[in-house]
Every structure is written in structure tokens, then in C-alpha cells.
Amino acid sequence: MASEVKMRVLVTGGSGLVGKAIEYVVHQEAGKLEGEEWIFLSSKDADLVDVVQTRAVFEKYRPTHVIHLAAKVGGLYLHMMENLQFLRDNIRINDNVLQTAHEMGVTKVVSCLSSCIFPDKTTYPIDETMIHNGPPHDSNFGYSHAKRMIDVQNRAYFKQYGHHYTAIIPTNVFGPHDNFSMENGHVLSALINKTYTAKKEGTPVKVCGSGAPRRQFIYALDLGRLILWVLREYKEIDPIILTVGEEEEVSIKEAMHMVAKALDFTGEVLFDxxxxxxxxxxxxxxxxxxxxxxxxxxxxxxxxxxTTCDWFVANYDIARK
Incomplete structure (x- = not known):
């Protein structure tokens, strides 16, 4: 007789950077426990902006738990031009996932927020209590407000129904399967592609800005391991920031030097x-x-x-860029 399924986890956005990291932890690092099933959805499986398609995919897999990573995202300039679209699409995606989870009796939902949701004018370090303390940065206010609403909705589901829906807030995530686009990729992944290309072509690497801004980078596999802990052990409704310590923050210039070293790039680095x-x-x-x-x-x-540079070089032809 087949063993009883104790937990069936549906991961939305399962083909992206964080989804792939969770998949690796589950299947390659023995993160999957006995009696668990894991389903990783991509946008090909369902358009979560559409409630009918969302409902259909939940009906198909009948999850007991959901890790909600799916979102409509774009580069800085696209966000600036289409704040309304990012607001509406992400509100729809999040409401469809959370309400369908509610209607189908899902035990727990862990949603992924973004560090861009924090107030633009704030004091540092930022913590979990400060999310709603002022408007987010104006460049992507549509996306940021839609993400903030997940936190509001989680608290409302708990207050009205006692549901255990919570959220994580990672800082700058990077790793294999990232989007390495030089225009729209995350900063570290864009630098990896720029440096690889410059080495191949014998040209300098051009970095946007002075290199002085400082960031906390979290490796996608570390984040994947932490998300599994949140799913199984974290009992709060309030969100939790998942990141390295403040002392691990590095400048873009320092990160650039690490990329150059990893790719054995000895050419010139120009800060524009x-x-x-x-x-x-x-x-x-x-x-x-x-x-x-x-x-x-x-x-x-x-x-x-x-490790990320090695993956990018080995998978150059299939990497998103």
C-alpha cells in the first residue's frame, strides 16, 4: 500500500531563481521528508493573473501547503513606465493564490515579499516592523504596494479565519538560474554576464554608477534552505527578513572584484x-x-x-540573459 501523503507542497514561480534553489534543496540535499510531495509550477502551467486558471491548477494538485514566489517583475525602467500594470497584475496574482488557498483548505502559505517594499525614507537597519511606516521608493511603487498587501492580507486571513499565512523578505538574491540580463538582471548576475562578455571580447567592464552603494547578498541555496525551515517551523503570521548580517554588507565595487576574481578577469573595470x-x-x-x-x-x-560564475559559464547557452 502506498504511503500516505502528509504534505503536498505547491511552489508557484517554481522555475525562477528561488524556485530552482528550493527544488535543488528538496531533491539534491535530501530536503524532502518522507510522505511529502513537491510540485514546482511555472507560468506555462497556469497564468495566476487569471482566477479560473489559478483555481484549475489548485484543483489538479490539491496542495496542503503553498510557497508563493510567482510575481510579475521587470527591470527598473519598465517598472517606472508601467507602475499601474505591475500593481494590478500582482494584486490579482496574490489575491488569486491566497483566496484559492483559503477556499481549498490549504494549511499554510509562505509568500515571498521584496526588500523594495520598505519605506524610501527610513532609518537603518530596517526590520520587520517598519514595512508600512511610509511610502516605498517612487520608481516601483505599484509593485511595492502590491507586495505590501500580501502582509495585510495574511493578517486579515488570520484574524478572520485563523489561517497560518506568512511571508519572507529576502534581500538581494543571486545564484544559478538567475536572470543574467545586462539590462534587467539583478546587479550581481548582470555583473557576471558583463565580466564574462568583456573577458571574451577583450574589452573593459563598464559598471553603472560609482560602485559605492552597499548591499546584502543572499545565495539562493541558502535562501532555499531557510524557506524550508519557515514552511515547517516558523509559526508567526508577521513576516521574517531572510538575509546575512549587517556586517556582511559589501559595496558593489567589492562584489565586482569578487566576480572578476571568480572569472579570472584581469582587464579594466570602469565605473560610469x-x-x-x-x-x-x-x-x-x-x-x-x-x-x-x-x-x-x-x-x-x-x-x-x-559557484554562480561556474554555473553561468557551464550553462551559458541556456542561462536567461
Missing amino acids: TTKSDGQMKKTASNVKLRRYLPDFTFTPLEEAIK
Whole structure:
């Protein structure tokens, strides 16, 4: 007789950077426990902006737990031009997933927020209590407000129905399967592609801005491991920031040097100060995470960058760019 399924986990956005990292942890690092089923959805399986398609995919798999990573995202300039579209599409996606989960008796939902939801004018380090303390940065306010509403909705589902829906807030995520686009990719992944291309062509690497802004980077596999912990162990409705400590924050210039070293690039690096630096820092506190997991070990940044560079080179033809 087949063993009883104790937990059937549906991961939306399962083909993206974080979804692929969770899949790796589940299947390659023995993250899957006995009696568990894991389903990784991509946009090909369902358009979650459409409630009918959302309902159909939930009916098909009947999840007991959901990790909700799917979102409509774009580069900075696309966000600036289409704030309304990002607001509406993401509100629809999130409401469809959460309400369908409610209607079908899902035990727990863990949604993924973004560090861009925090107020533009704030004090540092940012912590989980500060999400709604002021407007987000104006460049992507549509996306940010839609993401903030997940937190509001989670609290409302708990208050009205006692549902255990919560959210995580990672900082700058990077790793294999990222979008390495030089225009729309995350900063680290864009630098990896730029450096690889410059090495191949014998040209300098051009970095937008001064290289002075500081960021906390979290390796996607570390994030995947932490999300599994949140799914199984974290009992709060309030969100939790998942990131390395404040002392691990590095400048874009320092990160660029790590990329150059990993790719054995010895050419010139030019910082284009005519381009905007964006926010100089977005320091987030991981005190809450450390209270729960004082001994969790993050992959050293240099090692994680090297692994990501090696993956990009080996998978250049299929990498998103």
C-alpha cells in the first residue's frame, strides 16, 4: 500500500531563481521528508493573473501547503513606465493564490515579499516592523504596494479565519538560474554576464554608477534552505527578513572584484559615474532570524559568487540573459 501523503507542497514561480534553489534543496540535499510531495509550477502551467486558471491548477494538485514566489517583475525602467500594470497584475496574482488557498483548505502559505517594499525614507537597519511606516521608493511603487498587501492580507486571513499565512523578505538574491540580463538582471548576475562578455571580447567592464552603494547578498541555496525551515517551523503570521548580517554588507565595487576574481578577469573595470547609483544602502536586520536560528551558516559570499560564475559559464547557452 502506498504511503500516505502528509504534505503536498505547491511552489508557484517554481522555475525562477528561488524556485530552482528550493527544488535543488528538496531533491539534491535530501530536503524532502518522507510522505511529502513537491510540485514546482511555472507560468506555462497556469497564468495566476487569471482566477479560473489559478483555481484549475489548485484543483489538479490539491496542495496542503503553498510557497508563493510567482510575481510579475521587470527591470527598473519598465517598472517606472508601467507602475499601474505591475500593481494590478500582482494584486490579482496574490489575491488569486491566497483566496484559492483559503477556499481549498490549504494549511499554510509562505509568500515571498521584496526588500523594495520598505519605506524610501527610513532609518537603518530596517526590520520587520517598519514595512508600512511610509511610502516605498517612487520608481516601483505599484509593485511595492502590491507586495505590501500580501502582509495585510495574511493578517486579515488570520484574524478572520485563523489561517497560518506568512511571508519572507529576502534581500538581494543571486545564484544559478538567475536572470543574467545586462539590462534587467539583478546587479550581481548582470555583473557576471558583463565580466564574462568583456573577458571574451577583450574589452573593459563598464559598471553603472560609482560602485559605492552597499548591499546584502543572499545565495539562493541558502535562501532555499531557510524557506524550508519557515514552511515547517516558523509559526508567526508577521513576516521574517531572510538575509546575512549587517556586517556582511559589501559595496558593489567589492562584489565586482569578487566576480572578476571568480572569472579570472584581469582587464579594466570602469565605473560610469554619469549613471545613477540608486539607493546607497538598504541595510536590513537579521536579528529576528538569528533569534530563531543562531547557528545557521551562510555560504561565504566569495564562494557563492564563484559557484554562480561556474554555473553561468557551464550553462551559458541556456542561462536567461
